[in-house]
Amino acid sequence: KKKKKVIKDPLNSNGDPHTGAPEKKVELRKKVTLLRGISIIIGTIIGAGIFISPKGILKNSGSVGMSLVVWIACGILSLFGALSYAELGTCIKKSGGHYTYILEAFGPQVAFVRLWVDMIAIRPAGLAVIALAFGRYILEPIFMPCGVPEIAIKLATTIGITMVMYLNSMSVSWTARIQIFLTFSKLLAIAIIIVPGLYQLFKGETKNFENAFEVNTVDLSGLPLAFYSGMYAYAGWFYLNFVTEEVENPERTMPLAICISMVIVMICYTMTNVAYYTVMSAEELLASDAVAVTFAEKLMGNFSVAVPVFVALSCFGSMNGCLFAISRMFYVASREGQLPEVLSMIHIRRHTPLPAVIVLYPITLLILFLGDIYSLLNFMSFLRWLFIGVAVVGLIYLRYTRPDMPRPFKVPIFIPVVFSFTCFFMVFLSLYSDPINTGIGFAISLTGIPAYFIFIHFERKPKWFQKLSDSVNRSLQIILEVVPTEH
Numbered sequence: 226k227k228k229k230k231v232i233k234d235p236l237n238s239n240g241d242p243h244t245g246a247p248e249k250k251v252e253l254r255k256k257v258t259l260l261r262g263i264s265i266i267i268g269t270i271i272g273a274g275i276f277i278s279p280k281g282i283l284k285n286s287g288s289v290g291m292s293l294v295v296w297i298a299c300g301i302l303s304l305f306g307a308l309s310y311a312e313l314g315t316c317i318k319k320s321g322g323h324y325t326y327i328l329e330a331f332g333p334q335v336a337f338v339r340l341w342v343d344m345i346a347i348r349p350a351g352l353a354v355i356a357l358a359f360g361r362y363i364l365e366p367i368f369m370p371c372g373v374p375e376i377a378i379k380l381a382t383t384i385g386i387t388m389v390m391y392l393n394s395m396s397v398s399w400t401a402r403i404q405i406f407l408t409f410s411k412l413l414a415i416a417i418i419i420v421p422g423l424y425q426l427f428k429g430e431t432k433n434f435e436n437a438f439e440v441n442t443v444d445l446s447g448l449p450l451a452f453y454s455g456m457y458a459y460a461g462w463f464y465l466n467f468v469t470e471e472v473e474n475p476e477r478t479m480p481l482a483i484c485i486s487m488v489i490v491m492i493c494y495t496m497t498n499v500a501y502y503t504v505m506s507a508e509e510l511l512a513s514d515a516v517a518v519t520f521a522e523k524l525m526g527n528f529s530v531a532v533p534v535f536v537a538l539s540c541f542g543s544m545n546g547c548l549f550a551i552s553r554m555f556y557v558a559s560r561e562g563q564l565p566e567v568l569s570m571i572h573i574r575r576h577t578p579l580p581a582v583i584v585l586y587p588i589t590l591l592i593l594f595l596g597d598i599y600s601l602l603n604f605m606s607f608l609r610w611l612f613i614g615v616a617v618v619g620l621i622y623l624r625y626t627r628p629d630m631p632r633p634f635k636v637p638i639f640i641p642v643v644f645s646f647t648c649f650f651m652v653f654l655s656l657y658s659d660p661i662n663t664g665i666g667f668a669i670s671l672t673g674i675p676a677y678f679i680f681i682h683f684e685r686k687p688k689w690f691q692k693l694s695d696s697v698n699r700s701l702q703i704i705l706e707v708v709p710t711e712h
Contacts, residue, residue, distance in 0.1 A: 254397065254576055257472045261401040262465050262482035263489075264408040269546035270461035270490050271411050273358040275497055276517035276536045280510055281454030285447035289502055290437030292451070296498055299455030300491035305644040307462040307487050308636045309617045311480040314466045315634040316623075318475060321557035322467035322550065323616045328561065330619030334677055339612050340558050341673035347605045348551050349588040352544060356382045356593070359540035365533040379593060386589060389544045393552060393582045396575060397471070400549050407542030414535035415493045418517060421524050422500020433502045449654045456651065457606065458494065461543075462487060463613070467550035476633040548582065555581040560710075563681055567698045570707035579705050604666035607655035614648030617641045 257265070283292040319325045324343075328336035360382035364373045393400050465472070465482055472478050501516060504523050513519040517536065521529035556578040559568035572579045620641050623630065656663050702708070 255471055255473050256397050256401060257465075257468055257478075259473075259478050259482055260405060262472060262478055263486050264401070264405040265468070265546045265549065266462060266465050266482060266486035267489055268404050268408040268411065268542040269464045269550070270459060270486070271415070271493065271539060272355055272461075272543035273362070273536050273540050274458045275415070275494060276515065276532070276539065279458075279498055279501065279516060280513075282451045282458075283507060284511060285451035285454065287447060288437060288439050289433060289507055291448075293437075293495060293498060295448070295451045295455050296495050297491070299452060299459055300487070300494065302644065302647050303456065303459035303462055304484075304487045304491070305640045305647075306613065306617065307483045308480075309620050309641040309644055310463050310466050311483045312632060312634050312636050312641075313616070313620050314469050314479045315476050316630050316632045318469055319557060320468050320470040320553040322463055322554055323612050324554050324558060326466075326616040326619050327612065330622050331615070333561070333563065333681070334674075335615070336558075337563055337677045337681065338670060338673035339615075340554070340563060341676055342605070342608055342612075342670045343551075343554070344564075344584075345588070346669055347609060349585055349592045350605060352386065352547060352585060352589050353382075353593045355540050355543045355547065356386050356589075359385045359537050359544065362533040362540065363537035366530050369530065382593060383590065385541060385544065386586070386593075389541070389548050390583055390586050392545065393548050394572070394575070394577055394579045397577055400545065404542060404545055404549070407538055407545065410535065411539045411542060412489075412493070414517075414532075414539065415497055417535075418520060419493075419496045419500045422503045422520075423496070425503040425524075426499065430503045433506050449650075450658065453651055453654060456610075456647075459490065460609070461546075464546055464550040467553045471553075480634045548585070551585070552578055552581040555584055565694065565698065566709070567701045567705075567707070570702060570705075570709050572705070572707050574706075579707055580701065600662065604662050604669060607652050607663055608666050608670055610648045610651045614645045614652065617645040617648065621645070 282295050283289070286292045286295050313326050317325060317329050321328075324336055324340055327339055357378065360378040360380075361373060363385070364377055364381050368374075368377075392403065462483065465479060469475055469479070501510060501520055504520055505513070505516075509519070510516055515533075515536075518529055518532050521532045555564060555568050557569075558564045559566060559581065568581045568584060569578070570580055571577065618641075621638065624638070
């Protein structure tokens, strides 16, 4: 009976390289610098949301002034979460994000349930949604002024996903370079909106801001839902924590990258909304299908054709950053012995975790062509907050159970407390506002428990199962040209 060995620390490895292996050690190199770190976070947070639908917040908060307050408040709350993650990332120097922190604090069972839900639902659905937005907006200028046919969108989406997968499989450096380029093009698109908007504001276009805080329109019962939309718009600050092992000098780089990115995103989001309100009234903004396009048509005339292209580039950047980060989570989970061994192998020459990158490809395409993505996201969005909340509670828990752990970056205890409270409040809210979908989501996540016992807990797997998995592992290793990282 062969027991699978669990590799504890991937970084302090002094083992002899096996004979016949290439001269250089095969491992993930530390290639994420401060600029690349910032571009991963900003590039993944700013997807299509700010260009298409900043209206969820306005609709639920009831007035222009209140909606700006919600944008700023969500930014500050997300900064709290990001700071908590900066502490977790500097004291637990392993890649893998939420998964790793839950594993360290609460053990393998809870971590596996998180991983299971991520693998079968959250990640493929999330990737498919961003990719669909990419497909729609890249084709929009071609089909203007008609609508884009659904099948064309799905084909463009598939091409987009395939390109991102290929890029991530080929080179870590190029993935990071393209991410920096895409992040700058996003910030350029936002500048193209903010600058004319502020110019209008200084010219005296303030009619939409008069009585911005009308009390009679503020709907208190809608505020939590406005917060939900806002927190969703900022989600993505945790992606750098998925690649901790590849960050240069993480004690300094991680907190810095996280803080700089969050401040930039907060300013961008708030100023973009101010710019929208200088040109559109609240009613026009709610009526618009794609707010940035409406804005550009009003101010720039024909230039508005360029907006969908920028939005598509922005979505591509989100897909790229997302996949780069998530593949590292599968890589780490496989190294911990919770996923098939082949997923923790690395390409001999390219030094990318190739199997971990492409494992999502078939599931994502299946969901894209067969599944109902939006209902899946409804099931899953609350689970995401649940697990992030659990990870941050893990930080508080580790403060008491392992007080002697080295913590190069330490946040005041009220920050994780406030943030985890926010997360659980949002979970409670979705239970209250949409009990059926939330219940289905819970049911999907509970399937992780039997899966844990079947695939991991039982040591004595049948002989044929062992043989089959070994031969599949070997074949994949040969086809993909990947080897285990040497320890």
